[in-house]
Amino acid sequence: MLKNEVFGGQAPETREEFYTNYPLYRYWSVNKSDDLFSSTPINIYIHIPFCVQICEFCYYRTEKIKSQNDIDNYIESLCKEIALVGSRKNYSNTPVNSIYIGGGTPSLLKPKQFQKIVDTLRKFHDISSAEFTLETAAGTFNKEKIESYLENGVNRISMGVQSFDDKVLRMSNRTHVQKLVFNSIELLQDYNGLVVNIDILSGLVGDTYKSFSHTVEEAIKSKVDAITFYKFKTYANTAFYQKSLRNDKIELPTEQQEIEFMEFALESLKASEYDMWTTFAFTRNGYKHTYIEKTWRGDDCIAYGVSSFGSLSGMSYQNTNDLTNYTDCINKNVLPLYRQHKLSLKDMIVKELLLCVARLKSYEKTEFVNKFGFDYCEFLSKEMEYLCANGFIHNTNDLELTTKGILFGDYIGKVLAEGFKEKVGRDKYQLLY
Template sequence: MSIYIHIPFCDNICSYCDFCKVFYNSNLVDKYLRALSCEIDKYYNGEVINTIYVGGGTPSSLSLEQLDFLFNIINKFKLSDNYEFTFECNIESINYDKLKFLYDNGVNRLSIGVQTFNLKFLKFLNRNHTCEEVVNKISLAKQIGFNNINIDLIYAIPGESLDDLNHDIDMFLSLDINHISTYSLILEEHTKLYVDGVSNISEDMDRNMYELICDRLSSNGFNHYEISNFSKDGYESRHNLVYWNNLNYYGFGCGASGYIHNIRYDNTRSLNKYISGDYRLSEDVLDRNVIIENEFILGLRKVNGINICDFNKKYGNIFNSVVNKLIKEGKLINDGVNIYINPSYMYVSNSILVDFIGEKYE
């Protein structure tokens, strides 16, 4: 079993972000943490936890006292001996005391939102840190003992060139950390960029940027293990692999989702409702068809795809007409052990994955 905990508070709202979040407010955080504690008491059944991910929002925006309260809640979980515990941080809200607190309380992986090292684009994204701060805070985290660190990078920012991207990759490589998640900028409705009428960069440029990222990271010893994720050997995100392997996890907190015993649920995105104890927005019992559909859509996000033997053990031999059609078209490859997306189609993987929606499996 795995756990995701959502902390929906941010010191600053980024111009592109449509995640469940509000401005940090100390009173609200206190009420929120009490509600979170009650939600966990209500639903957590005492299972042993292999991976835990505290994400946001900006979990690192909490004060030390609030972090202490949060970790008293987290201490209720039974963690396995070799658990992975990721905590999401923003550069400007981490300092020695908070990082040391996290390290001393069992966090063993940091995921840090850097987005870009270019000051002009940081401003455009409404992020408030500098490159110097990134270098200093990551070095601080390493000194404290963190050896498993991810950064999030956004590319395809309007006006960004391949040279700009190369510079961001150079900066990432110079940090000497072992994981990076890369995201092409999406102009989401309800965000400042969308309201301002900002346009996407061209499709060709977006593709060139994706290929540049893949080439440069691969040639620098990173495994491309999921569409947007790259790691050094042994540092894949075990928690995210739980999602892509279609395994069970609790989602706690406002706006969180979970998947347990074939039930997929979403919590409310309304902070007021959440704080008043009205946690769940919806619950769907998934039928076999939808479970298999998810297995394909999530599993094929991994570069190694789906292990045929494991799949057949779970569902019987039902690699169906969609799979066969996609193999014939050269979009999927069956190497006898795994079925995976042909690397030259990775960029358009979404257009392949939609083929699985609504399929019937006997």
């Protein structure tokens, strides 16, 4: 009889190792729920690529608006795209969990233009119970617009504030000033049930400890429902980057200063009524942003509009970045797709470590175990010990972040993701831009 080297026992005498399923049925639990026959909810992202001015720091696909005609033509194409997707697959009975209209500055749309998008969405999607976010810029909306948003189901507004320091704002070519931001926030806060988020940039050109701490204090004082802090980065497609190449003087805070800015922000938020919701977003009333919660976890998201990103059944994809090409495709009844990436199981695990495990407060270890079938804390015990010994997390059997851990949330994700890749096999994908 042969000795089985791998399993340590005897090789079999019969040929009965015939699998039809895994795991064996005895491990299945009794469950008669028919949920599995209902449609899995989706999310929707819509891109509006127009702004009043182009901020020197901004890396998004947007352009300075020349006429309302530009917006009308774009919306025409957008609505055709929604119908085109609807003709490929019937989503009318698939519930939509969240809609995010971003940009650009979607609040530049007139009520009639906005209405046209929502009417078209309603024809092809079940948006009746969706969280509905609209991105705005201070001073680009009034009562009439807010009422049209509310009538059409918008329940969350995200406003780009960036800084409460007028000098810093001016250096970024921003048209608004602190006073206008307060007026716009107050206008929104008159409407019950409308969740208001503001975006702040940390480490922005021209910012000092004094100006940034003023920004943090004003943001907290404003009592908006959520404050999101993005770390400013000079991406290659920004005016600031071009200036730095030409050796024009841009007063960029150092990396160490930026850390001090955010240390101040975390201390101030801790002493206030805001709680961490992600490592860079804080809420006052436990409100979570469904669009982020769902899409970071990998739920399906349909992308509409130029340059928009989506993900369907594990395939990440992006529409074309070129506005003329976008319109041409739509006019020829062709989907305006540009690039795609099919996520392998390994990609999904790395993505989960980076986006959810290290960032989302609501993310528990059991969620990871249920999804992927192993405990990342045990599997990556060396990395967990390193993170704990260096004060990023409190203990090694769960990812409970310290204040330092919140500050370096993305680094934690990277340590875990690198450790995971090291163990299961390196690939060509770098974790740095």
